[in-house]
Amino acid sequence: MARKRQRITLEDVAREAGVSPMTVSRVINNTGRISQATREHVREVIARLDYRPSRIARSLVTNETHMIGLVVPDIASPYFAEIVQGAEEIAWEKGYSILLANTSENPQRELAVLPQIEETKVDGLIWCSSRLPEETLLALLEKHASAVVVNRQAPPHLASVVRSRHGLGYRARRAAAFLIQTGRRRIGYLQLYRSAAAAPIEDFMAELARWGVEINRAWYIPCAPLWQSGYEHTQQLIARHPELDAIIGGNDLVALGAMRAVLEAGRRVPDDIAIIGGDDIFLAGQVTPALTTFHVPKHEIGVMAARLLFKRLEGDTTYHEHLFDERLIVRESAPLPPGVTLDL
Amino acid sequence: MARKRQRITLEDVAREAGVSPMTVSRVINNTGRISQATREHVREVIARLDYRPSRIARSLVTNETHMIGLVVPDIASPYFAEIVQGAEEIAWEKGYSILLANTSENPQRELAVLPQIEETKVDGLIWCSSRLPEETLLALLEKHASAVVVNRQAPPHLASVVRSRHGLGYRARRAAAFLIQTGRRRIGYLQLYRSAAAAPIEDFMAELARWGVEINRAWYIPCAPLWQSGYEHTQQLIARHPELDAIIGGNDLVALGAMRAVLEAGRRVPDDIAIIGGDDIFLAGQVTPALTTFHVPKHEIGVMAARLLFKRLEGDTTYHEHLFDERLIVRESAPLPPGVTLDL
DNA sequence: CTGTTAGCGCCTTCAG
DNA sequence: CTGAAGGCGCTAACAG
Numbered sequence: 001m002a003r004k005r006q007r008i009t010l011e012d013v014a015r016e017a018g019v020s021p022m023t024v025s026r027v028i029n030n031t032g033r034i035s036q037a038t039r040e041h042v043r044e045v046i047a048r049l050d051y052r053p054s055r056i057a058r059s060l061v062t063n064e065t066h067m068i069g070l071v072v073p074d075i076a077s078p079y080f081a082e083i084v085q086g087a088e089e090i091a092w093e094k095g096y097s098i099l100l101a102n103t104s105e106n107p108q109r110e111l112a113v114l115p116q117i118e119e120t121k122v123d124g125l126i127w128c129s130s131r132l133p134e135e136t137l138l139a140l141l142e143k144h145a146s147a148v149v150v151n152r153q154a155p156p157h158l159a160s161v162v163r164s165r166h167g168l169g170y171r172a173r174r175a176a177a178f179l180i181q182t183g184r185r186r187i188g189y190l191q192l193y194r195s196a197a198a199a200p201i202e203d204f205m206a207e208l209a210r211w212g213v214e215i216n217r218a219w220y221i222p223c224a225p226l227w228q229s230g231y232e233h234t235q236q237l238i239a240r241h242p243e244l245d246a247i248i249g250g251n252d253l254v255a256l257g258a259m260r261a262v263l264e265a266g267r268r269v270p271d272d273i274a275i276i277g278g279d280d281i282f283l284a285g286q287v288t289p290a291l292t293t294f295h296v297p298k299h300e301i302g303v304m305a306a307r308l309l310f311k312r313l314e315g316d317t318t319y320h321e322h323l324f325d326e327r328l329i330v331r332e333s334a335p336l337p338p339g340v341t342l343d344l
Numbered sequence: 345m346a347r348k349r350q351r352i353t354l355e356d357v358a359r360e361a362g363v364s365p366m367t368v369s370r371v372i373n374n375t376g377r378i379s380q381a382t383r384e385h386v387r388e389v390i391a392r393l394d395y396r397p398s399r400i401a402r403s404l405v406t407n408e409t410h411m412i413g414l415v416v417p418d419i420a421s422p423y424f425a426e427i428v429q430g431a432e433e434i435a436w437e438k439g440y441s442i443l444l445a446n447t448s449e450n451p452q453r454e455l456a457v458l459p460q461i462e463e464t465k466v467d468g469l470i471w472c473s474s475r476l477p478e479e480t481l482l483a484l485l486e487k488h489a490s491a492v493v494v495n496r497q498a499p500p501h502l503a504s505v506v507r508s509r510h511g512l513g514y515r516a517r518r519a520a521a522f523l524i525q526t527g528r529r530r531i532g533y534l535q536l537y538r539s540a541a542a543a544p545i546e547d548f549m550a551e552l553a554r555w556g557v558e559i560n561r562a563w564y565i566p567c568a569p570l571w572q573s574g575y576e577h578t579q580q581l582i583a584r585h586p587e588l589d590a591i592i593g594g595n596d597l598v599a600l601g602a603m604r605a606v607l608e609a610g611r612r613v614p615d616d617i618a619i620i621g622g623d624d625i626f627l628a629g630q631v632t633p634a635l636t637t638f639h640v641p642k643h644e645i646g647v648m649a650a651r652l653l654f655k656r657l658e659g660d661t662t663y664h665e666h667l668f669d670e671r672l673i674v675r676e677s678a679p680l681p682p683g684v685t686l687d688l
Numbered sequence: 689c690t691g692t693t694a695g696c697g698c699c700t701t702c703a704g
Numbered sequence: 705c706t707g708a709a710g711g712c713g714c715t716a717a718c719a720g
Contacts, residue, residue, distance in 0.1 A: 009697055020707045025699060033705055055463045056409065057697030059400045060712050067443070067464070076429040076643075078422060085420040088446045092457075097464060099411070100444040102432045113436075119399045120411070120441060227626070256630060282571070286600060288632035299420075353713055364691045369715060377689055401713030404696045 008051045017045040028053055059121070067097045068309060069122040071113060073129055075102045077225070078281040079251065079298055080128060083150065086302020087126055094310055096123070105225065107131045114140050124309045126150065127159075131193075146312040148305045156319030160308040162301055165323035169200070171294050173207040174328060175248045175276040180211045182337055184246035184274055187213070188237055190223040190230055190258060192250030219244060223254055230257025238265055238273070245273055246334065252277035252284045252293055259291070259333060274334035289332035297324050352395045361389040372397055403465070411441045412653060413466040415457060417473050419446045421569070422625040423595065423642055424472060427494065430646020431470055438654055440467070449569065451475045458484050468653045470494065471503075475537075490656040492649045500663030504652040506645055509667035513544070515638050517551040518672060519592045519620040524555045526681055528590035528618055531557070532581050534567040534574055534602060536594030563588060567598055574601025582609055582617070589617055590678065596621035596628045596637055603635070603677060618678035633676030641668050 010028075014021040019038060026032040027042040034042075045051075059065045068091055072080040088098050099122055103110040110132055117125065124146035130137050138158065141147055147159040154161055164170060172189060179187055189204060201220055208215050219241060223229045230249055234257065238244060247262070249255025255277030262273050269275055269289050277284055277293035284291040304322040311320060330336050354372075358365040363382060370376045371386040378386075389395075403409045412435055416424040432442050443466055447454040454476055461469065468490035474481050482502065485491055491503040498505055508514060516533060523531055533548060545564055552559050563585060567573045574593055578601065582588060591606070593599025599621030606617050613619055613633050621628055621637035628635040648666040655664060674680055 007697085010699095011697080021698080022700095022707060023705090026706085029699085031699095035705065038706085052459065052463050054404075054465065054697055056400055056403045056465055057712095058699075060398075060404055060697080060714090061699045063712080065400065070444075074429075075419075075432065076422075076425045078420075078425075081420045081422075081425040084444070085418075085446060088419065088444060089448075092446075092453075095460075097460065098444045100414075100428070100432060100442045102429060102436075104433075109436075115396065116439075116441065119396050121398060121400055260630070283627045283630060286604070286627060286631050351713085354715095355713075365713090366691060366715080367689090370690085373715085375715095379689060382690085398713055401696090402715075404698090404713080405715050407696080 007054070008049050010051070010053065013042070013045050013049055013051050016049060017042050063121075064123055065121050066095060067099050067120065067122045068306070069099045069101065069117040069120070069125045071101045071103060071110065071117070071125070071127045071130070073103050073105045073110075073131060074225070075100065077253065078283065079279050079296075082298035083128060083302035083305070086299040086304075087306040088302075090303055090306035090310070103131070105131065111136070111140075114143075118143060124148070124313050126305045126309055127152075128305075146309060148309045148312070150301060150305050160312060160320040160322075162305045162308065162322045162324070164296075164326050166326055169203050171278050171326060172204045172248055172250075174294075174326075175334075176204065176207050176213075177211065178328060178330075179246045179248070179274060179276065179334060180208075180213055182274070182334065182340060185213055186216075186241075186244050186246070187219065188234075188241065188244045188247040189220040190233055190237075190247065190249050190254050191220060192225045192254070193222050216241075223250060225251050225254060227253040227257040230254030231261045232257075234258040234261035235265070238262060238267065247273060247275050249275065249277045251279050252281045252291060254278070255291055255293065255333075256283065256287060259287070259289075269333050270335055276334045280329055284329075285331065292331045292334035293329055294326045295329050296326055300324060351398070352393050354395070354397065357386070357389050357393055357395050360393060361386050407465075408467055409465050410439060411443050411464065411466045412650070413443045413445065413461040413464075413469045415445045415447060415454065415461070415469070415471045415474070417447050417449045417454075417475060418569070419444065421597065422627065423623050423640075426642035427472060427646035427649070430643040430648075431650040432646070434647055434650035434654070438650075447475070449475065455480070455484075458487075462487060468492070468657050470649045470653055471496075472649075490653060490661075492653045492656070494645060494649050504656060504664040504666075506649045506652065506666045506668070508640075508670050510670055513547050515622050515670060516548045516592055516594075518638075518670075519678075520548065520551050520557075521555065522672060522674075523590045523592070523618060523620065523678060524552075524557055526618070526678065526684060529557055530560075530585075530588050530590070531563065532578075532585065532588045532591040533564040534577055534581075534591065534593050534598050535564060536569045536598070537566050560585075567594060569595050569598060571597040571601040574598030575605045576601075578602040578605035579609070582606060582611065591617060591619050593619065593621045595623050596625045596635060598622075599635055599637065599677075600627065600631060603631070603633075613677050614679055620678045624673055628673075629675065636675045636678035637673055638670045639673050640670055644668060 010021050010024050014024045027039050091098050101113040125144045126148050128150040141158040149159045150162045205215050223233050247258050249258050259275050267273050277291045280293045280295040284293050308320045354365050354368050358368045435442050445457040469488045470492050472494040485502040493503045494506045549559050567577050591602050593602050603619050611617050621635045624637045624639040628637050652664045
């Protein structure tokens with residue numbers, strides 16, 4: 001339903017002010033030279049008529065929409081919500097709006113959403129934790145003039161990147177090492193589907209091998225990045241494999257689901273089973289026992305993604321990379337036993 | 345930086361297909377009658393050229409942008425994140441995009457963000473939990489053709505509404521009643537600033553009076569809707585008023601902050617101090633002790649807000665209202681003592 | 689069934 | 705310093 005409500009146009013203002021539309025345009029955009037007198041007069045008329053320029057019309061000619069697309073797998077996840085918050089903050093400062101696309105962890109939808117965003121002609125794109133395979137990702141990136149990719153890699157000419165300094169699968173390997181050093185030997189792993197942060201399971205097993213610790217493929221199961229998934233898979237996992245003495249969750253939600261399953265099964269955390277999570281969502285420090293996990297600077301990730309994007313929009317098309325640290329936060333669910341010292 | 349990348353236009357397609365631009369337009373929009381033959385031919389050319397229509401150009405003439413504005417106080421709050429998720433889901437189904445504005449709980453920014461959204465000419469607006477005073481809210485609503493307001497009221501001609509069935513301040517009064525019935529007598533209240541859900545403190549006190557329970561203004565303090573705020577205010581509150589045996593938080597984050605403060609002060613929950621929250625965020629059931637709170641259907645709120653908006657966009661400009669229930673969820677932080685029976 | 693004409697609201701370009 | 709002409713890419717309204 002198109003609303004026919006008479007919009008005040010630049011021309012109305014011009015007529016009212018007794019100048020040409022062009023002059024009004026110049027006043028609005030602060031371009032060209034205009035006498036102080038006319039400028040003020042035009043300003044007054046604009047205010048009086050409560051005129052607002054139409055971005056649409058402007059976009060048609062300038063080819064800029066002042067919108068940036070933001071693609072996330074799950075806006076309701078505390079992890080992405082904070083990233084979005086950071087990015088929105090910077091966009092707002094710059095006078096840009098955020099076009100939000102939630103892909104619901106669904107690669108199909110991710111594929112479908114990009115054309116839609118493209119039609120809207122956003123000026124730039126922030127693409128978080130794409131679940132798409134490498135080639136698909138790159139092919140889609142090529143269509144976008146300016147893009148920043150979060151938690152994935154990209155060739156320098158296609159996009160800037162915000163990612164962990166430690167590379168793929170760091171958390172799983174580091175978590176395994178920590179667990180082993182604190183005395184655990186039979187380690188389960190809830191590996192996130194498609195997640196960019198998940199190392200190939202072989203890498204993970206290589207780490208275990210490095211420590212000479214038992215490896216059992218049945219202990220490593222793929223898992224959606226959701227609490228429910230962590231919960232259900234852990235129920236099965238510990239029922240079938242009561243021998244486990246530790247579980248690594250791909251992210252905190254999964255680890256918390258696991259923790260719940262473990263506790264409900266009457267096993268103790270960490271006494272019977274230690275648990276390590278993955279992204280230090282707010283919740284992680286609040287539960288009992290508090291979750292040992294990796295701190296990830298989520299807000300900063302959003303902020304930096306937006307900053308790198310604006311760099312591109314402002315003409316600096318060179319590749320930039322923002323690397324963030326993932327720091328192990330030892331809490332109660334996988335504690336450092338008394339007497340043990342590790343350099344964390 | 346305007347990208348000069350040669351965009352393929354409708355005209356290019358027309359030329360290539362040997363038809364008029366209008367024909368191509370009709371094929372794209374599935375309007376008018378077109379022979380099966382030309383339709384298929386044009387489709388083929390569109391596919392071959394990988395042509396994508398420009399929404400901008402279309403919007404300029406149709407006056408529809410296929411975008412809806414979504415204004416929330418804090419996207420990083422689990423409460424609003426779920427609402428956003430619900431709304432985005434419906435928007436996506438309808439082929440609309442979400443323009444997200446996060447006002448950071450700041451009324452100033454709320455004021456500033458609306459004109460920006462207006463310039464972008466969204467087709468409709470979903471406005472969650474505005475922190476603006478009534479008159480300001482209404483004045484701004486008048487500028488938008490179609491709007492849905494969440495957690496506030498609005499005159500029928502200005503916007504449809506999604507809100508609690510129980511009205512303003514229900515939770516605080518209900519929580520107080522529950523606490524009193526379960527034996528508490530000195531009840532603190534962390535009332536959210538500016539929140540639409542917060543009753544005037546006088547209403548709250550009236551409820552206490554109804555039960556003949558002690559009233560002390562010093563026990564009721566205003567609080568930002570954030571964990572940190574609940575935490576800090578509670579530290580002070582229980583230091584100054586060790587006599588308190590219960591605390592009501594305006595929402596769950598605040599209540600969880602309060603719980604942490606209470607536990608850190610060496611007091612027990614619920615034995616020494618019972619705690620009730622407000623919106624049943626995911627976290628609420630996960631902490632220990634689990635938080636007694638009110639269930640609020642957040643995803644449903646987002647979904648219904650979008651549905652009501654689309655009703656308006658589709659031409660039904662009559663007023664609609666979606667009322668949701670807030671149901672007390674009794675968990676451990678404010679339990680039902682053994683032997684006590686209440687109709688919840 | 690298809691094409692022509694006009695214009696959405698603004699900015700770029702070039703004259704004054 | 706200011707204005708006039710033209711067009712961004714698309715569709716509404718009317719012809720044929």
